[in-house]
Ligand code: BES
């Protein structure tokens with residue numbers, strides 16, 4: 472292992488420059504104007520993996536953005552691991568709040584700033600460099616490895632499910648490894664054993680056939696913006712509990728052991744509030760902040776729009792108003808079922824004065840994995856060796872929709888060894904990735920691959 476660590480130390484600068492090249496592609500999956508950028512990024516990845524010794528490297532078409540696949544399968548009696556990551560990124564707006572161009576990466580304070588630096592290009596690249604370093608130093612690989620990098624995660628992974636179902640032989644593996652999650656805190660390596668799922672819907676309330684003069688019609692025609700506000704106000708009670716009937720049916724409760732584990736983590740409510748610029752937290756009554764975000768389902772309005780929002784006044788009753796709403800789901804909830812409950816409920820409470828249009832944009836089921844497997848326990852050893860600190864097992868509130876498919880279709884629970892930090896500003900302006908975690912992450916993952924051999 473020492474030789475590999477030495478090799479990595481010697482090649483830090485080179486690896487950083489390569490990551491910068493990778494980050495320059497504006498591979499924003501949710502905007503069709505970037506379709507070519509996404510594809511160019513995938514092609515760059517293919518060329519890069521080929522150049523460092525990956526085999527069977529190619530793009531697979533999915534009907535959406537392409538999948539990048541590569542493998543190296545030369546260890547007959549060793550396990551096969553599938554490494555998943557995503558090379559697509561979130562949009563960059565609001566652009567003016569960035570201190571640098573999000574696709575012209577800069578290094579400052581030992582962090583690299585760019586869209587995708589942490590989520591997920593930097594973390595994905597850790598695996599490529601770990602693979603490369605072992606191959607360069609030892610001339611072979613202790614395990615069999617398959618890389619599966621998708622270009623649609625941030626848009627809901629809409630085509631990956633079918634791709635996996637149609638390619639089970641290609642993707643057959645003993646374990647799945649994913650680096651796309653966060654540490655609990657700076658300096659505290661973390662392994663994640665549960666993610667929330669998501670159900671995302673767009674609701675449109677339609678009233679009159681055009682915007683109306685609010686003087687001529689105010690008082691006679693129901694207002695779609697107000698109807699929408701009323702509907703939204705009836706989705707949660709004042710205790711933060713969601714009021715959709717049967718929403719909580721079957722929710723997997725935390726065990727006392729898990730609650731105790733959560734309470735032992737170094738969480739400081741006051742600092743949490745300060746870091747967010749809020750006066751106090753808000754959430755479902757009866758649960759701690761960590762319990763709420765890791766193990767309770769929620770509902771959020773992501774955006775609400777309609778009517779006149781430009782400068783000055785314009786006196787109208789808007790023809791329509793819309794909201795984008797997401798629900799985070801926890802183990803034993805199902806995205807499709809929850810979407811149906813949501814739609815049934817808002818149809819029931821909407822007044823007869825308007826028409827409702829509901830679109831389900833995407834969904835993904837929650838995932839929970841066992842901790843006491845060799846895959847998880849070796850991850851712990853590898854992280855401790857590379858970072859010199861005992862890792863903690865945590866849950867996280869975000870979603871990686873494809874995780875459940877790995878469990879159900881490939882029969883492999885994902886091992887979530889992430890290297891992000893809560894200060895990475897993922898999905899926000901000034902996204903960044905700690906270089907300490909980038910370089911340390913490569914060592915940890917190289918170490919992990921070596922450990923999986925036995
Ligand atoms: N890497 C995140 C998921 C994540 C976030 C895990 C925070 C752990 C902590 C992923 O790229 C992501 O953003 N997922 C989306 C999924 C959605 C677009 C379907 C999410 O969680 O909003």
Ligand code: MN
Pocket residue numbers: 557590591624651
């Ligand atoms: Mn991600």
Ligand code: MN
Pocket residue numbers: 561590625897898
């Ligand atoms: Mn993301």
